[in-house]
Amino acid sequence: MIVDKIAVEHGQEIDKVAPWLQRHIQAMRMREVVEKLKKIYVPSAEEIVKYVGERYKRLRPRRRGLAGRREFEIKRLELVYNIVRDKLQKVLEMPRLEAMDEFHRRLIEEFIGAEVYEEALKRVRLAIKLARRFWDEYRVLIATSQSVEEAKKYRKEGCGRILSLVRRLDKHLKLLRRVREELVQTHVVSEGLPVVVVAGIPSAGKSTLISRLSTAKPEVAPYPFTTKNIIVGKVVFKNQIFYMVDTPGILERPMHQHNQIERKALVALTSLPDAILFLYDVSAERVQDVVYQTRLLEDIIRNIALKNGVKVVIAINKIDVADREALQKTYQYIEEIKKKYDSVVVGPYNISALKGIGVEQLLNELIKLLPSKG
């Protein structure tokens, strides 16, 4: 894998390299994982068996007599073995957990379980090995059979044993297939560009801001293993291209209110951002007061920013219709937050996502925090 080479050439292990390089490695891994998964097809056991059956029907004996029969039955066995091996070997191209970027790895760890995933791959590997053993064994039995009946009997037995290996893999194949399908969906954030994750209570203006700043209509993709979505806008600003990501329902409430799925989703999400943008809603229509919003901010600082060494940029949104009292309180709370988490917090910037007030200055600050393209 290319990224391992980079780390090795730098003479260091991945977690010891500089943060920017680590980010770069993660981004490249992320892309590699998705590119790889796109090219893999994970069949069900039933599909493999059915495919074998179709191909099997087309085989015809070429010679008469016992020698011809042996040759024919070996051909049939070989066909079954070859198909099973090829299909399963393709499945084994699924990346090992240790070769994955953190986002994808954590998704699997949280929603599937690391052991369950590795076990599935192990079973597939084992099935290939056993299939090979049956092929070796039964090929000899058929080749040395003393009658047409005996040749048939061994072929039946050999094919049966190989196909029963496949049938017993069914559960594991289904799991790998699901993992593949879920992770491939993350292609919209897997191009290797820097990521800014936007947080804030519902109606704070996250969607409005992302729509305003993205070059095209934001893309919506399923958040793997959940019924939630990831919304991604691509932002181009002064030579910098990055993603602005919204994850509705995940960074909108303090974490003690999260259900199990949201907690898992958050754990995976933690490794994604290069910076976090937190939006305060200071309008009279805000659905939560600013104390609540500050608690959410603090949660995000502790659970994402501090753990991953990324900054949180604070923007006070809806400045065009700000409620005076809420605005003043917000300044006070932010002051306190800055005292507590001085090195992590940037801002605040007053903006109106709707009217476009202050957004250029905000972008200027945001891009300073992102790894540069080159």
Ligand SMILES: Nc1nc2c(ncn2[C@@H]2O[C@H](COP(=O)(O)OP(=O)(O)O)[C@@H](O)[C@H]2O)c(=O)[nH]1
């Ligand atoms: N006046 C005003 N309204 C805004 C502003 N930003 C967003 N809104 C409105 O607030 C509502 C919720 O915005 P939305 O972007 O959907 O919030 P989200 O839930 O955080 O994605 C919408 O009606 C927006 O038009 C702003 O800067 N000023």
Ligand SMILES: [Mg+2]
């Ligand atoms: Mg929204």
